[in-house]
Amino acid sequence: MLEVDVLRVGAQGDGLAADGLFVPYGLPGERVAGIRDKDRLLPVRILVESPDRIAPVCPHFGVCGGCLLQHWRTDAYRAWKRALVVDALAREGVVAEVSPLVDAHGEGRRRAIFHARQIGPRTIVGFAERKSHSMVPITICPVLAPGLDHALDAAKAVAEAIARQKKPLDLHVTATENGLDLDVRGSGPLPPMLLMDLAAIAERFDLARLTRHGEMVVQRRVPFLPMGAARVELPPAAFLQATAAGEAMLAARVGEAVAGAKKVADLFSGVGTFALRLASTARVWGYESNEVAVTAMLKATRGVQGLKGVEGEVRDLFRRPLMAEELAKFDAVVIDPPRQGAEAQARELAKSKVGRLVYVSCAVSTFARDAALLIAGGFRLESVTPFDQFRYSPHVELVATFSR
Structure with missing residues (x-):
């Protein structure tokens, strides 16, 4: 039986002890015992409990793999989640002030x-x-x-x-x-x-x-589902932001960041989460590889009064990113890539003359990589705001604003 001290919680939600040993559900300051199984300690018996340990809200916690952090006091959990963003940026040499974590759980996941x-x-x-x-x-x-x-x-x-x-x-x-x-x-x-x-x-x-x-x-x-003045007929199993509150908060932050822009590109636009809202004040071009999603976005604009215009193009931005010359017509760009980020597109944005850029990310490590490319290309990272839609998980999202 091995006894170890939990030093911190790692990026995947496990406790970490010396030598990189993972301690499932371990919290900082706890002393635990178990049998080493490769890089994990199993099963874990708590010898000294953290004062930050609380009762989980779900009877399946500890067995179900969906939630990993229901047992951690809220303020400690929130500080750790913000630190995930801070640490990811530091690893890429990106200097930025990270705002406090915004609770975007709302009523829960939809x-x-x-x-x-x-x-x-x-x-x-x-x-x-x-x-x-x-x-x-x-x-x-x-x-x-x-x-x-x-x-x-x-x-x-x-x-x-x-x-x-x-x-x-x-x-x-x-x-x-x-x-x-x-x-x-x-x-x-x-x-x-x-x-x-x-x-x-x-x-x-x-x-x-x-x-x-x-x-x-x-x-x-x-x-x-309503999106701005439009109502989107969802394709089956369509991608959406996890919570209604989170979508509204992210969209509001994006809208503030591009306020005043007349022509906006929405890259990885999906069914129009941002494009359909931004279209109330700007003409928007949405680019997305999923044809069904683009069709749903454009269909949602039919008969809606007050929109400045939405155009959509089916395009794989990993294989065919918008080139710097194509980006020249836009006052602002919004980009919301999947977890792998958008390295190829970030390189073209760095070459472009786009004055304002809003990056919405669901993976802090790939965001930090892309942010470093953008900064090297002449962008200034103005703000980073983390959002917590996936409560009790290591998953954190963010909205970052860049300007030339």
């Missing part, structure tokens, strides 16, 4: 991906264990918004109906303005009688829409 597995006669629906493919059957998830109150029951009913296919399923559920939107992935083709059973389940749980791999099973109502 989308979830439940996993379903058939184990003998049982259909297990829930989330995966930490660093494992084993399933945790869940009965409650406190981080979900009230709009997903019946999502787990609906997902279980769909999974049980498809159980005879004996395939692992992912069930994407989104709370929309008109009810739950559920998309099933992994089932393969389904026979007509089973599709009829799924349509009956949609009726029983009052789903707005039920799809399989994006293909329609039944639509009882169009699943909409």
